[in-house]
Amino acid sequence: MEPLYTPAGVELRWQETWEAEGLYAAGAGRRRDDAYVIAVPPPNVTGELHMGHALNGSIQDVLVRWHRMRGYDTLWQPGYDHAGISTQNVVEKQLAAEGLSRQELGREEFVRRTWQWLETTGRTIMGQFRRLGCSLDYSRERFTMDDEYVRAVLTFFVRLWQRGWIYRANRIVNWCPFHQTAISDLEVVHEEMDDTLSYVRYPFADGDGFLTVATVRPATILADVAVAVHPDDERYRDAVGREVVVPYVERHVPVIADPRVEPEFGTGALKITPGHDPTDFEIGRDHGLPEPMVIGLDGTMNVDAGDLAGLSQAEASERVLDWLRQRDQLERREHYRHAVGTCERCHTRIEPLISLQWWCRMDEPAAPAIAALRERRVRYHPESQHRFAISSLEEAPDWCLSRQLWWGHQLPIWYTPDGETICAVSEEAARAQAGEGVELERDPDVLDTWFSSALWPLATLGWPEETPELRRYYPGDVDSTAREIIRLWVNRMIWAGLELLDDVPFTDVIIHSTVLAPDGRRMSKSLGTGIDPMQPIAEHGADATRYGLLKISSTQDVRFSIGAIEEGRKLANKLWNVARLIFQNATLVTPAVSPRALEERWILGRIDAARAEVEDCWGRFDFATATSALYHVTFDDFCDWYAEAIKPRLYDGDKDAAATALAALERLLVLLHPVLPHVTEEIWSQLPNRRTRLIVSPWLEPDDRFAADVTALERVREAAQIFRRSGVRVELGADEQRIFAAVVRPERSAGNGNVDAELERLRKEVERAEAMLANGRFVQNAPAHVVEAEREKLARYRRELEALGGSERS
RNA sequence: GGGCGGUUAGCUCAGUUGGGAGAGCACCAGCUCGACAAGCUGGGGGUCACUGGUUCGAGCCCAGUACCGCCCACCA
Numbered sequence: 001m002e003p004l005y006t007p008a009g010v011e012l013r014w015q016e017t018w019e020a021e022g023l024y025a026a027g028a029g030r031r032r033d034d035a036y037v038i039a040v041p042p043p044n045v046t047g048e049l050h051m052g053h054a055l056n057g058s059i060q061d062v063l064v065r066w067h068r069m070r071g072y073d074t075l076w077q078p079g080y081d082h083a084g085i086s087t088q089n090v091v092e093k094q095l096a097a098e099g100l101s102r103q104e105l106g107r108e109e110f111v112r113r114t115w116q117w118l119e120t121t122g123r124t125i126m127g128q129f130r131r132l133g134c135s136l137d138y139s140r141e142r143f144t145m146d147d148e149y150v151r152a153v154l155t156f157f158v159r160l161w162q163r164g165w166i167y168r169a170n171r172i173v174n175w176c177p178f179h180q181t182a183i184s185d186l187e188v189v190h191e192e193m194d195d196t197l198s199y200v201r202y203p204f205a206d207g208d209g210f211l212t213v214a215t216v217r218p219a220t221i222l223a224d225v226a227v228a229v230h231p232d233d234e235r236y237r238d239a240v241g242r243e244v245v246v247p248y249v250e251r252h253v254p255v256i257a258d259p260r261v262e263p264e265f266g267t268g269a270l271k272i273t274p275g276h277d278p279t280d281f282e283i284g285r286d287h288g289l290p291e292p293m294v295i296g297l298d299g300t301m302n303v304d305a306g307d308l309a310g311l312s313q314a315e316a317s318e319r320v321l322d323w324l325r326q327r328d329q330l331e332r333r334e335h336y337r338h339a340v341g342t343c344e345r346c347h348t349r350i351e352p353l354i355s356l357q358w359w360c361r362m363d364e365p366a367a368p369a370i371a372a373l374r375e376r377r378v379r380y381h382p383e384s385q386h387r388f389a390i391s392s393l394e395e396a397p398d399w400c401l402s403r404q405l406w407w408g409h410q411l412p413i414w415y416t417p418d419g420e421t422i423c424a425v426s427e428e429a430a431r432a433q434a435g436e437g438v439e440l441e442r443d444p445d446v447l448d449t450w451f452s453s454a455l456w457p458l459a460t461l462g463w464p465e466e467t468p469e470l471r472r473y474y475p476g477d478v479d480s481t482a483r484e485i486i487r488l489w490v491n492r493m494i495w496a497g498l499e500l501l502d503d504v505p506f507t508d509v510i511i512h513s514t515v516l517a518p519d520g521r522r523m524s525k526s527l528g529t530g531i532d533p534m535q536p537i538a539e540h541g542a543d544a545t546r547y548g549l550l551k552i553s554s555t556q557d558v559r560f561s562i563g564a565i566e567e568g569r570k571l572a573n574k575l576w577n578v579a580r581l582i583f584q585n586a587t588l589v590t591p592a593v594s595p596r597a598l599e600e601r602w603i604l605g606r607i608d609a610a611r612a613e614v615e616d617c618w619g620r621f622d623f624a625t626a627t628s629a630l631y632h633v634t635f636d637d638f639c640d641w642y643a644e645a646i647k648p649r650l651y652d653g654d655k656d657a658a659a660t661a662l663a664a665l666e667r668l669l670v671l672l673h674p675v676l677p678h679v680t681e682e683i684w685s686q687l688p689n690r691r692t693r694l695i696v697s698p699w700l701e702p703d704d705r706f707a708a709d710v711t712a713l714e715r716v717r718e719a720a721q722i723f724r725r726s727g728v729r730v731e732l733g734a735d736e737q738r739i740f741a742a743v744v745r746p747e748r749s750a751g752n753g754n755v756d757a758e759l760e761r762l763r764k765e766v767e768r769a770e771a772m773l774a775n776g777r778f779v780q781n782a783p784a785h786v787v788e789a790e791r792e793k794l795a796r797y798r799r800e801l802e803a804l805g806g807s808e809r810s
Numbered sequence: 811g812g813g814c815g816g817u818u819a820g821c822u823c824a825g826u827u828g829g830g831a832g833a834g835c836a837c838c839a840g841c842u843c844g845a846c847a848a849g850c851u852g853g854g855g856g857u858c859a860c861u862g863g864u865u866c867g868a869g870c871c872c873a874g875u876a877c878c879g880c881c882c883a884c885c886a
Contacts, residue, residue: 564835
């Protein structure tokens, strides 16, 4: 064994071995019948591992490994999301590089190309999860475009159709002119942009005066159908009910009153353009106004824009502004910075426009999910996210399901020549419904990517078939994911599970920390602040990276810190070396828990205490505290105290000490394995009586036999502290003296020799404690255990003072 | 604009019913002995963002202020 632990080779070897031996698979190491199930949030098939994935993988792997060792039948199922827009975007870009468009290729060929691309280039993340040591059951990888999965998606759609929740409607949607599709509100990202606000005069139709309206998009004036003011706005009291003339098109439109107008903004008068603005659309519907559109699906002016047809919006805006200037109807223009909606994939400015789309109602479907959350049948962690999840469901707007894309699940909707709409799981089924010889045309749209994601926990287990997997592993236990997809994904899985199987898909949702760049900004490719997790894995090892990420995962937003990962590497190295010490001195000895000496009983008690603490933390999904506890039990207790204490006996060839040391090391390895799987398995493999791999070895059972000895050793630690600071030796029992001699080595170091400083410190402590206990209000009001603790402290300080030969007052 | 979180040592962060301010890294000093110099031991270093309040006692509870961040959002 080398003195310096080098993770790379060791980690790869174990990753391959574990998977090849089938130890990642569901059922491995199982000793009880309970199942423990986590479905990995399916990453985009086009994506690569980022820091959030790495943290989330570490969290889930700790839980899975812990449960596997506790004997559960664990299923941690991996897979990919087809990522509709995202994937189509990638392939389209590739086509563009070849001078092709998807339209030239045709739908069938485009989809074939996409599959082909996925075969060669996609699906890289699972390899990266393997490198992180994630014990996913890779043999069960699923893809949202697998045949079985597609069937599940269509079945789900038909089910919602039968419930009467799906409808088709002309509504305003977020239209991406680049992708030529509707996208949901949640796929729109707002970006700050510089813009110009134009103040435009709308003359009253009766020729008497005008209203001034502020707009950032003069081209949309052509589609104005009204001007609205706030009902309580005194300035416009007389204007309501009159008509104004829309510039350029010179159409007469009414002035209406609506509370959604913000009197403080601009002039307090809002032009109403239902075809191109979401707020205006709502106002228009409520007032029964027409909904003309002058911007087409490609973002340019359409045929209804008259002589401006075919122009870009910018050109059209200039023409409108010229028209206004000539007639002195352009009051002024001012710089204006505001947030503009853009497509999250291509960052093209979103065009709000009206189009015919398929929708799913959310009010009724969401109700059981809201109830489940209220009743805590599903719990979000932390609690603040639980409240957020409930309010998100309560406020959920109807879901726009259709996308005008080619990559995805095509809607199971067919139209007959006489206008009938048929919803069925397959063309055969649709044909059966339509009757003999009726021509059917399938709706070309595909479903929103998140529609299939909502089914992840069930469809990966074979739903809608009654598979053995579904029976055994549904409902699952935990979902761990990022904050921003609570609404997109987690809430929808809950309602889909309740709708289809009448049960929640999991009981706990972990919303993990967001890992920010070291400077506190978000990690993003565009900002150049991203850090590839494969980098610290290569440099410090997967164990160290897991440890570091878990250690910093305490708050909502954490800054990435390489220092935490380096600490993990230090820990792995320390463990490696202490194992080397024990192995070198324990040849031909088998592990046995037969502690005779105090330090042996102590370390066994300490490891058990750490086990209890760590289990408590993991049970509460507090990974940062658990990590810290593991560090201290390994470094401080096992290495710096226990190993030092037994060294002399090991060197003397004491077989009992060696046997117990091996046993204690074994127990420590078990405890550390979920966080540091590789280095622990590597050391484990060198233990003399190893029967199984550590990954499937039994977890530690509670063992309170040595609990009392944990406190007994504290006396030696106290004595060591006093000696090191002052050079004075405190009276100790025989066993304690032996440990003291081994750990402190008084013959080599005389301590700092600063008796006076130590006396001073202790006198201050005594004074403080005496003052507290002399305070009648403290003694009366403080809880009894606090007062008692104070008395004990006073007694201890007096004892230590006496041991140093000092009195309370100098 | 709304929601959530943060502000504690030079840096990154703990601090669990309110009861003597902590860890890791960095720094200084000593050890440098047959696991490990990626080691051991000790040490210096903090108005716990600010202002008020409750309390015998506040980093912790309450009210407010100021910064920072994340998420969400249809003020043209």
